[in-house]
Amino acid sequence: MSSNILPTSEVVELEVSSTTSGGARGVVESVFGRDYLRALKTLQHQMLVEGKQVFDLSMVNPDLAPPRAVLDRLLESVTKPLNHRYAVSRGVRRLREAFAAKYSSRFGITLNPETEICVCLGSKDATYHAIKSLITVGDAVVVSSPSYPAHVSSVTLAGGVVVPWACGVEPHEAAASLDRLLAASRARVVLLNFPSNPAGVVVSEEWWMAIADVCWRYGAAIINDFVYGEMCFSGQPAVSALKVRERGVRCVEVYSLSKAYNVPGWRVGALVGDTQTVQAVARWKSHSDYGLFLPLQYAASVALTAPQELVRPTVMAYDRRIRVLATGLRTLGWEVQDPQAGACLWARYPASIVPVEDGVTSASVRVASELLARTGVLVTPGVVFGEAWDGFVRFSAVVTEERMREVVAALSQFRDA
Numbered sequence: 001m002s003s004n005i006l007p008t009s010e011v012v013e014l015e016v017s018s019t020t021s022g023g024a025r026g027v028v029e030s031v032f033g034r035d036y037l038r039a040l041k042t043l044q045h046q047m048l049v050e051g052k053q054v055f056d057l058s059m060v061n062p063d064l065a066p067p068r069a070v071l072d073r074l075l076e077s078v079t080k081p082l083n084h085r086y087a088v089s090r091g092v093r094r095l096r097e098a099f100a101a102k103y104s105s106r107f108g109i110t111l112n113p114e115t116e117i118c119v120c121l122g123s124k125d126a127t128y129h130a131i132k133s134l135i136t137v138g139d140a141v142v143v144s145s146p147s148y149p150a151h152v153s154s155v156t157l158a159g160g161v162v163v164p165w166a167c168g169v170e171p172h173e174a175a176a177s178l179d180r181l182l183a184a185s186r187a188r189v190v191l192l193n194f195p196s197n198p199a200g201v202v203v204s205e206e207w208w209m210a211i212a213d214v215c216w217r218y219g220a221a222i223i224n225d226f227v228y229g230e231m232c233f234s235g236q237p238a239v240s241a242l243k244v245r246e247r248g249v250r251c252v253e254v255y256s257l258s259k260a261y262n263v264p265g266w267r268v269g270a271l272v273g274d275t276q277t278v279q280a281v282a283r284w285k286s287h288s289d290y291g292l293f294l295p296l297q298y299a300a301s302v303a304l305t306a307p308q309e310l311v312r313p314t315v316m317a318y319d320r321r322i323r324v325l326a327t328g329l330r331t332l333g334w335e336v337q338d339p340q341a342g343a344c345l346w347a348r349y350p351a352s353i354v355p356v357e358d359g360v361t362s363a364s365v366r367v368a369s370e371l372l373a374r375t376g377v378l379v380t381p382g383v384v385f386g387e388a389w390d391g392f393v394r395f396s397a398v399v400t401e402e403r404m405r406e407v408v409a410a411l412s413q414f415r416d417a
Contacts (some may be wrong), residue, residue, distance in 0.1 A: 003143040039369065040368055040378065045372065054377075055376055055406070056398075057377065057397075057398060060259065064270055070302050074295050077298045083298070090285060091297060094298065095300055096119060096270075099304060109243070117270055120269045120270055123225060124150050127225060130281060141187055143155060144164075144221070146382070151193065151225065163299075172210060182215075190220050192223065192241065194241070195226075197225075200228075200338075200339020201339070201341075203239070204239065207246065209242055209243070221249070224241035224253045226241065226298070229260075230311045231342055231343065234340070252272065261310065263298075321404050322397050326347075329347055332411055335347065335348035346382075346392055356365070367393060368380070376410060
């Protein structure tokens with residue numbers, strides 16, 4: 001990615017948001033960092049109560065419908081009394097086989113449903129348990145930056161220490177950068193997110209192999225959040241991190257149906273790959289939960305094994321929406337690099353729209369607050385993804401193309417005000 005979008009620093013301080021209120025707020029913030037979104041959400045609520053229009057682009061919370069065939073299977077399964085019993089914590093065999101089939105057909109990766117797949121309650125559940133199984137309290141974990149906030153939270157909850165890594169997409173430079181970072185931190189795990197949120201970056205197989213060689217030398221395991229693996233705008237799936245197993249590296253990947261199939265509320269995900277890690281997580285989960293509601297597991301199996309391409313219409317819709325937004329922002333003087341995958345747009349705002357320094361609030365939070373108050377457009381401040389990213393905001397493409405044009409029009413009025 002070009003240097004005008006990603007800074008060159010390898011290590012930056014990260015803070016993540018929480019939504020806790022009341023007496024526990026101070027304790028939570030001391031653990032997780034400042035909550036940059038609380039004031040924005042309060043203002044949003046106030047505006048909605050007053051009947052004002054709000055374009056909520058702050059969260060990648062899909063507005064698109066799940067595939068009809070998947071809904072039909074869910075409805076059918078719900079009517080069967082036996083499907084309302086306790087499920088299986090690591091996932092029923094049918095769903096684990098469906099994940100294996102998906103990885104084989106789309107990503108060219110062979111997985112054993114018995115030993116290399118554990119169904120989880122979404123990507124957060126999978127990521128946290130994977131980290132928990134790989135580190136002890138106090139261990140360092142390298143986290144790609146800009147960082148999806150839930151990744152930082154997972155490391156914190158597991159007792160790890162976050163070491164942010166602003167990695168580029170050029171394989172040799174990224175490998176050299178990671179080598180220096182692992183030598184200094186002695187991190188046990190490298191937690192990555194490709195295709196990435198928020199920047200929509202896709203990396204090559206060569207990149208993965210270069211990173212794997214470094215991890216192998218230091219004995220570091222790899223976890224990759226692969227939620228957007230099928231959501232590349234080129235029409236081709238991204239390269240799975242599990243390719244690095246050819247280099248002898250311990251690696252697991254987190255896959256979720258939330259974004260690709262528009263079912264975030266279902267919490268259907270899986271941890272796949274390294275047998276030792278997957279089995280440790282499966283055993284842990286056998287003590288902590290009974291798994292997903294059975295009808296959800298059966299419906300998810302249909303989604304993963306459907307003969308037709310169920311994901312492509314969703315990917316194309318996000319691509320069109322992002323193009324509308326990117327074009328509009330450029331005309332308004334924003335710096336935008338087109339994402340290669342995902343459902344959001346990462347943009348550097350013009351310095352001319354930054355409100356006056358207040359001595360307390362970060363610039364991106366001030367920009368987001370001003371945008372919401374004056375245009376009704378709610379975005380995520382870049383500082384949520386790490387302090388080095390305070391010059392950016394993230395737009396989630398969760399409104400129609402028509403509504404996205406209204407967003408651009410609203411932002412244009414803000415510029416001209």
